[in-house]
Every structure is written in structure tokens, then in C-alpha cells.
Amino acid sequence: MKRLSLSPINPALALTLALALSLSILCVAEGAYQNDTHALTQFRLQTDTHGNLLPNWTTADACSAAWRGVECSPNGRVVGLSLPSLNLRGPIDSLSSLTYLRFLDLHENRLNGTVSPLLNCTSLELLYLAGNDFSGEIPPEISSLRLLLRLDISDNNIRGPIPDELAKLTHLLTLRLQNNALSGHVPDLSTSLHNLTELNVTNNELRGHVPDSMLTQFGNATFAGNHALCGSTPLPKCPTNETESPTPRVTVPSLPQTTGVSVTASDTPRKKGMSAGVIVAIVVAVCVAVLVAASFAVAHCCARGERSKLVFFDRRNQFELEDLLRASAEMLGKGSLGTVYRAVLDDGCTVAVKRLKDANPCERNEFEQYMDVVGKLKHPNIVRLRAYYYAKEEKLLVYDYLPNGSLHNLLHGNRGPGRIPLDWTTRISLVLGAAKGLARIHAEYNASKIPHGNVKASNVLLDKNGVACVSDFGLSLLLNPVHAIARLGGYRAPEQVEVKRLSQEADVYAFGVLVLEVVTGRAPSEQGGMDLPTWVRSVVKEELFDEELLRYKNIEEELVAMVQVGLACVVAQAKKRPTMLEVVKMIEDLRVGEDYDESRSRNSLSPSLATTDDGVA
Ligand SMILES: *[C@@H]1O[C@H](CO)[C@@H](O)[C@H](O)[C@H]1NC(C)=O
Ligand SMILES: *[C@@H]1O[C@H](CO)[C@@H](O)[C@H](O)[C@H]1NC(C)=O
Ligand SMILES: *[C@@H]1O[C@H](CO)[C@@H](O)[C@H](O)[C@H]1NC(C)=O
Ligand SMILES: *[C@@H]1O[C@H](CO)[C@@H](O)[C@H](O)[C@H]1NC(C)=O
Ligand SMILES: *[C@@H]1O[C@H](CO)[C@@H](O)[C@H](O)[C@H]1NC(C)=O
Ligand SMILES: *[C@@H]1O[C@H](CO)[C@@H](O)[C@H](O)[C@H]1NC(C)=O
Ligand SMILES: *[C@@H]1O[C@H](CO)[C@@H](O)[C@H](O)[C@H]1NC(C)=O
Ligand SMILES: *[C@@H]1O[C@H](CO)[C@@H](O)[C@H](O)[C@H]1NC(C)=O
Secondary structure, three states, X not given: OOOOOOOOOOHHHHHHHHHHHHHHHHHHHHHHHOOHHHHHHHHHHHHOOOOOOOOOOOOOOOOOOOOOOEEEOOOOOEEEEXXXXXXXXXXXXXXXXXXXXXXXXXXXXXXXXXXXXHHHOOOXXXXXXXXXXXXXXXXXXXXXXXXXXXXXXXXXXXXXXXXXXXHHOOOOOEEEOOOOEEEEOOOOOOOOOOXXXXXXXXXXXXXXXXXXXXXXXXXXXXXXXXXXXXOOOOOOOOOOOOOOOOOOOOOOOOOOOOOOOOOOHHHOOOXXXXXXXXXXXXXXXXXXXXXXXXXXHHHHHHHHOOOXXXXXXXXXXXXXXXXXXXXXXXXXXEOOOEEEEEEEOOOOOEEEEEEEOOOOOOOHHHHHHHHHHHHOOOOOOEOOEEEEEEEOOEEEEEEEOOOOOEHHHHHHOOOOOOOOOOOHHHHHHHHHHHHHHHHXXXXXXXXXXXXXXXXXXXXXXXXXOOOEEEOOOXXXXXXXXXHHHHHHOOXXXXXXXXXXXXXXXXXXXXXXXXXXXXXHOOOOOOEOOEOHHHHHHHOOHHHHOOHHHOOOOOOHHHHHHHHHHHHHHOOOOHHHOOOHHHHHHHHHHOOOOOOOOHHHHHOOOOOXXXXXXXXXX
């Protein structure tokens, strides 16, 4: 083997080395403070670790090569960065040197760490960081961002006080702080922030007196979801000699953190343990329908002294098992995996609780790992798992409650007189939403190949805005695959008859069946023994489409295109099916000629780069 020989250093080489070294030092200094391309490259390396989210961020210059989401000034400085909903994860430290940045939109990613690196970006006017995993406090030095017009850090895990220094951001128009864990008092911002028209601090842990001027200007809805605020009506009256020191909180040992669940309920106040008897009494007395599941659970854990409790994935909107017990509950239905209840908590918040049928589907560690996988996935088209409960004889899953039924109901419910037809535009948007949800699951678990495992119309739910959300992701993971396929009753791909295995390709097949179901209006089990894809291939075009759709003019081309999408997904050979990402594109391309931009109409919070200038006006 050849070794490096330690020969005396050649003077020429030494000189070259020294030069190179000093040059590289120069470059680093420059890179840190002046080279925006370098800063963005660092950002990519830290937040796109698989290297597939920002594929064209690799050329030498961000500005001359039009990197995705990057906007530059004529003199080659980055002034805008817009990368919403990309699943970027990691810290934003590298953005601290973008001192010309005026517009930053990173909402709905998985970015974490503190927001402090942005304090140096003193040109910022529009800052949208909602829906990430940012933690830490709002630094008082945020007042150095003097030009800020809109600040949105809602839906993160930010704690600590709302700093009084925010009052120095005099241009501020919008301030969204909701759904965090902010504590302390509400500062008086109304006297200094004359142009502030939108303020939202709902669902935090604020306490104490709300200044009258704030209440008058913004109304009580702005402050909802904070348990200890008081002031003028309609807020609860403050005790006359109220001291604003927070009451001491009981600390509870948290669950063993084997799976790295981001947050447990350990920092919320906790009622002292009640006896099982008392609990049962309360349940019987108060509940409209008894949440049997939970009472069993408590009885069990109290009896055995086990400290099981609800494990949340998120700091916001937490509650205790006791709150679930007190909730009025109503059974929504029985699925293949368990019974689902709708529970309305004391504070009016509604959740869906699923009680798993198999009390012991798998070991605790494994269960927690699976829950962690499911709970970490945040996407507008995926029903959110908020918490789970694990005790020996009882497993509960707590989800966001979606009030508008399922795609299955909409398609097949009340057929016959009096039915409200499901129009074509709505069908497309629901199919597209479901496709995006699945695409996200597949992208997230691209490496580990975790599938959804149970794609069917009754697992596509509608949220309060009528947006389609995929439900039940991950539950198939809890079952032995052979049992899963037999039990779940999703639409089965041909290869699953032989290879009893859930797969992402089988998800695509099932999604294809769902697409055909939406176009034909036929339930997959309704064709006299034939499966839906076979039926679709066997009939003439005139018999193919749902009668309800025939009333709409000029959609035939789109209907045919949608059938093509469905058929592409249900090809027999798994490897030849498109990926869900490709399916999303196919559906989006269906309506090329029309002004159809679902994301724009739905998410008015989502700014486009054009807002940079509008926002100033
Ligand atoms: C800026 O940084 C990029 C990436 O680190 C590098 O390729 C480029 O040469 C740098 N440009 C200047 C002018 O330093
Ligand atoms: C990078 O991607 C964006 C959109 O994704 C595109 O507008 C831009 O032209 C691309 N740049 C290059 C150099 O390919
Ligand atoms: C941010 O997330 C990454 C994983 O995505 C994790 O390794 C890191 O510890 C997190 N950092 C903080 C400050 O939470
Ligand atoms: C902000 O810039 C100053 C120098 O201008 C530097 O010392 C400081 O570390 C920077 N802060 C951050 C968070 O990058
Ligand atoms: C508030 O808005 C008015 C009207 O849009 C504008 O003229 C004024 O400069 C703004 N004040 C601040 C402090 O931004
Ligand atoms: C605000 O107060 C009104 C009564 O003035 C009440 O009807 C409403 O429910 C309150 N809203 C919230 C969010 O508390
Ligand atoms: C505040 O935000 C919450 C959650 O995003 C929303 O439901 C509520 O309507 C908002 N309230 C106000 C007053 O804007
Ligand atoms: C508050 O007032 C009550 C009676 O009005 C009194 O008993 C109590 O000591 C007071 N507390 C403080 C902290 O002053």
C-alpha cells in the first residue's frame, strides 16, 4: 500500500498553501456576509437533506439562474424567498445573512429551532412562518425589523411572553400568533400600532388582564382559547387585586421518551388523580353518551398506578384524559379497526376519538414508534392525529374532527329523490386534494416505503372548508399485513391476492379505483361481481359517466381525461403505475384552459410574490 511520505515541505507548495488558505478565509468572510447564493446553498443543505425538494438550487448563482422561489433585485441580492408547503426541515440559521430580504414565506414546512436568525434581516416586510416546528421565544429584538408589515408565526411551538417591544413595529398591519404556547400578559399594542388591523392570539396560554383598548379594537374572538384572560365584558371579570404572577404548575413526570414524541402534556396543569369510582360517576352523570373507552382506560391506569396519559404531538390545544371523560360524546361509526366517537370538550373544542378494536395490536415501543410516524405528518390534505393514549387494555387515537362527512357519503349517500348532486368541479377538487395528501405520505416515506394502506372513498373526509383530507393513514401499520389486507377493505390491487403486502403501488391502484368511482358514481362493489376497473373497460362511453354529471356542459373532455388518470393507476403491473406525485400533476393538468387555482382560492393566507408590493400600500 502506498503511504504519504513526509518529505520536507517544498517552499513553492508552502506558498501555494498559504495563498489558498488566506483566499479561503476571505471567501468564508464574504460568504457569511455578502454571498446570498452561499447562504441559500447552506439553507438547502440544512433543510433539504434528501436533496429532492430544491432540485435546481445547484447552479453557481441563485439570481442569474432563477432558483425556485427566489426573487432577486437588479443588483443581484436576494429580496424574496417563497418556499411554502415543501416539507423542508431543519434550522433557518443560514438565512441570517440575507440582509436585503423583504419577503419570506416558509409556511407549512417542518422548519425548527428559533426564529432569532432572522433578526439580522432588517429589510423584512412580509414574514410568513406559520405551520412549522419553531420553538423558543419571540426575541424582544424583533423590534429591529422596523419595516415589518405582516408577521405570521402561528401554528408553531413558540412559548414565553409576547414582548412589549412589538409595539415598536409601527408599520405592522397583521400579527398572527395563534396556536402556540405563548404565556404571560397581553401587551397594549393598540396605542402604538395604529395600522394594525388583524391580531390573533387565540389558543395560547395567556393570562391576566386584557387592556380595554385592545378588547375594543380587536374584539373578544381575537383572545379566545386562552384559559386565564380577564377584563371587561364579555371576558370574565378580573379579581380586584389580581396579581399577574402565574400560578405555580404541577410538574408531572413525562412518558419515557423512547420514540422522541415531540411534546407530552407534561407542561400543562393537571388535575390530581381521581379514583376510578368518581370518574365513572362523573361519566354517567355528565356525558350524553359515555365514552366507554376512556373510562375503562382511566379505571385501569389508576388501579394499576400506571402513569399513562394522552401524548400530544403539539403544544397547542392540549387537554387531559379527564377532559375527554367529561366530554359529551357521540358514536360516529364502527370501522374495521375500531369505533369512532365525536367528543365535544368543555371549551367547545371537538375531536374525533378512535378506540382501537385490538387492545394489543403490538408492543408499546412499536406502537409509540408508529404513532410518532403518523403524528409528525402535517399536511392540509391529511387528517391530523393530535394525540394518542396507550394503556395495557386500551388504545385511543385523538384526531381533528372533520364535520363534513366523507367522499363516500357525498357520492353514494341519499341516491334518489332529494339528493343534492355532487358537481364536477367539487369532484375534481376532492380527488386532487386526496391525491396531494397521498403524494405527501409517499414522499415523506419514500425511503421506508410506508404506504397509506387503506385508500377508499370513506377515508377521504371533508374539513370545514370542504377540503379533502385523507384519514386513517398509518393504522394499517399496526396490523400484521396479512390481517391488514383482509380486514381493511380498501380497494385491493391484483398483486395483493398473491403477495399479501401493503405497498405504495397498491395505494396508487386503490386511488385509481377511487378516481373511477368519482367519475362513474358507482361504488366499487356494485358491478355484478365485476371489479370497477374491469367494468369501466367493458362499457361504452355513453354508459360510463355518472348521470349526475351529464347536466354539466363542456366537461366531456375532462371526464375522459379523468378516466384516463384512473386507468393509468389501475394497470395490472405495479411497476408501471404512475407515482402519486405524477397523478397530482395529471389531475392539475386536466383543466389547463380554465382559471382553476385551488390553492389560491382556498388559502388566502398564502401570499404570492406580488404581495410584496401590494402589502406596502
Ligand atoms: C458564492 O457562493 C457560491 C456557493 O457557495 C459559490 O459557488 C460562489 O463562487 C460564491 N460567489 C462569490 C462571488 O463568492
Ligand atoms: C427552477 O425551477 C423553477 C420552478 O420550479 C423555474 O421557474 C426555474 O426556471 C428553474 N430554473 C432553472 C435554472 O432551471
Ligand atoms: C430539528 O429537527 C431535526 C430533525 O428534523 C432534529 O434533528 C433537530 O434536533 C431539531 N432541532 C431542534 C432545535 O428541535
Ligand atoms: C447579525 O449580524 C451581526 C453583525 O452584523 C453578527 O455579529 C450577529 O452574529 C448576527 N446575528 C445573527 C443571528 O446572525
Ligand atoms: C398607516 O397607514 C396609513 C394609510 O395607509 C399610512 O399613510 C401611514 O404611513 C401608515 N403608518 C405607519 C406608521 O405605517
Ligand atoms: C364574544 O362575546 C360575545 C358577546 O358579546 C359572545 O356572544 C361570543 O361568543 C364571544 N366570543 C368569544 C370567542 O368568546
Ligand atoms: C384566529 O385564528 C384561528 C385559528 O387559525 C381562527 O379560527 C380564528 O377565526 C381567528 N380569529 C380571528 C379573530 O381572526
Ligand atoms: C385579595 O383580596 C382578598 C379580599 O378581597 C384578600 O383576602 C386577599 O388577601 C387579597 N390578595 C392579595 C394578594 O392582595
